[in-house]
Amino acid sequence: MRILKSGSKGPSVQLLQLALNRAGYGTLAKDGIIGSATAAAVSRFQRANGLLVDGIVGPDTHRALMPWYTGFLSYTVRRGDTLWQIAQKYGTSVFAIKTANPLVDPSNLAIGSSLLVPLGFPVVPTDIAYSSQLIGYCVRGLAARYPFISTGELGKSVMGRPLWYISMGMGENRVLYNASHHANEWITTPVLLKFAEELAYAYAAGEDIGGQSAAEIFDYASITLVPAVDPDGIDLVTGELTQGEFYSSAVKTAEQYPQLAFPSGWKANIRGVDLNLQYPAGWEQARENKAALGITSPAPADFVGREPLCAPEARAMYEFTRMLAPSLTLSYHTQGQVIYWKYLDLEPPMARSIAEAFSYASGYSVEDTPYASGFAGYKDWFIQDYDRPGYTIEAGIGENPLPISQFDEIYAHNRDLLTLAALVT
Numbered sequence: 123m124r125i126l127k128s129g130s131k132g133p134s135v136q137l138l139q140l141a142l143n144r145a146g147y148g149t150l151a152k153d154g155i156i157g158s159a160t161a162a163a164v165s166r167f168q169r170a171n172g173l174l175v176d177g178i179v180g181p182d183t184h185r186a187l188m189p190w191y192t193g194f195l196s197y198t199v200r201r202g203d204t205l206w207q208i209a210q211k212y213g214t215s216v217f218a219i220k221t222a223n224p225l226v227d228p229s230n231l232a233i234g235s236s237l238l239v240p241l242g243f244p245v246v247p248t249d250i251a252y253s254s255q256l257i258g259y260c261v262r263g264l265a266a267r268y269p270f271i272s273t274g275e276l277g278k279s280v281m282g283r284p285l286w287y288i289s290m291g292m293g294e295n296r297v298l299y300n301a302s303h304h305a306n307e308w309i310t311t312p313v314l315l316k317f318a319e320e321l322a323y324a325y326a327a328g329e330d331i332g333g334q335s336a337a338e339i340f341d342y343a344s345i346t347l348v349p350a351v352d353p354d355g356i357d358l359v360t361g362e363l364t365q366g367e368f369y370s371s372a373v374k375t376a377e378q379y380p381q382l383a384f385p386s387g388w389k390a391n392i393r394g395v396d397l398n399l400q401y402p403a404g405w406e407q408a409r410e411n412k413a414a415l416g417i418t419s420p421a422p423a424d425f426v427g428r429e430p431l432c433a434p435e436a437r438a439m440y441e442f443t444r445m446l447a448p449s450l451t452l453s454y455h456t457q458g459q460v461i462y463w464k465y466l467d468l469e470p471p472m473a474r475s476i477a478e479a480f481s482y483a484s485g486y487s488v489e490d491t492p493y494a495s496g497f498a499g500y501k502d503w504f505i506q507d508y509d510r511p512g513y514t515i516e517a518g519i520g521e522n523p524l525p526i527s528q529f530d531e532i533y534a535h536n537r538d539l540l541t542l543a544a545l546v547t
């Protein structure tokens with residue numbers, strides 16, 4: 123973790139401010155800059171937690187803040203404890219503790235044993251910028267609260283960041299949703315993470331989601347989410363990555379494209395390969411189309427790479443998809459509020475009517491893919507190789523990167539679609 127001190131900036135400062143607010147040390151504006159109010163809150167937190175009081179967030183302070191980054195802590199049971207008392211102490215519910223500890227007998231807590239205690243706020247933030255680190259905290263936090271979720275890595279990014287997946291459901295209908303193939307479309311990452319959190323909660327609580335019973339969804343389907351295909355690019359776009367070799371080389375690449383804002387115009391992986399132009403489906407055609415636009419080497423967007431699947435992120439998605447062989451895929455991008463459903467004429471007959479159902483659920487419109495962006499995408503490859511329905515959802519509206527203030531509206535449009543997609547095949 124970065125050491126954060128007076129004047130530090132970026133997504134990890136926003137997360138710090140959120141964590142201090144969650145822990146009750148302030149009502150800080152989550153502006154992503156450590157000013158005097160944030161430094162004072164850090165000092166109060168340090169004093170209360172027996173840490174060296176210097177207002178600087180180093181390894182010890184980060185470690186002490188971890189429960190408010192991930193949304194849970196580990197509690198050692200003492201004589202006389204009840205789940206109700208523990209829940210009161212941490213502002214959470216007996217239900218949440220029971221869900222996180224399915225093997226614990228509430229009427230017979232073993233003294234000295236440890237309990238996972240979910241804290242009284244949602245794991246997934248929806249009002250701050252994302253970093254690869256925050257994605258990892260969300261995955262860990264969800265796995266701790268909902269032990270019926272399985273999580274893991276399908277590979278690593280160029281910079282060695284984990285490419286996470288989250289799976290839930292016991293049904294045979296396997297579906298795979300991914301987000302953030304494009305760095306400056308990172309708002310789609312919390313869309314999938316939030317959906318994972320709501321679906322897991324609904325299942326644990328025996329409730330509905332998107333008008334469907336979560337228990338029935340779990341019986342029928344298993345849903346696997348890859349919330350961020352391009353974590354390095356996300357760190358670049360949101361300002362988490364501001365130094366080092368990879369950063370400098372991205373700056374050099376971007377200097378050749380002065381018409382594109384930097385880093386906000388960056389779509390590619392950290393090496394300047396557009397991950398959604400990496401799949402073996404008309405890749406040579408995509409290369410030709412982009413070369414006609416003058417893009418034949420690493421660029422902030424639209425470079426297809428030297429060969430298909432040369433980027434580790436695209437390769438991992440390809441292998442993981444083949445391993446899972448899903449019946450349907452959704453790929454989240456921004457922006458335009460449209461659903462793309464075709465690749466050439468290779469899509470299966472039901473693809474159009476499913477797209478119409480998604481359109482009805484989301485309010486987004488169904489469109490044919492524009493020719494210039496019609497090749498080498500994940501959806502294109504999935505449709506071509508599997509003859510099964512694959513969709514690109516272009517969420518939200520405006521200029522990328524869409525502001526996080528659009529999150530609630532985007533999520534409201536997509537929750538029912540995400541639910542439905544597990545049930546239509």
Ligand SMILES: [Zn+2]
Nearest residue numbers: 304307455456
């Ligand atoms: Zn995109």
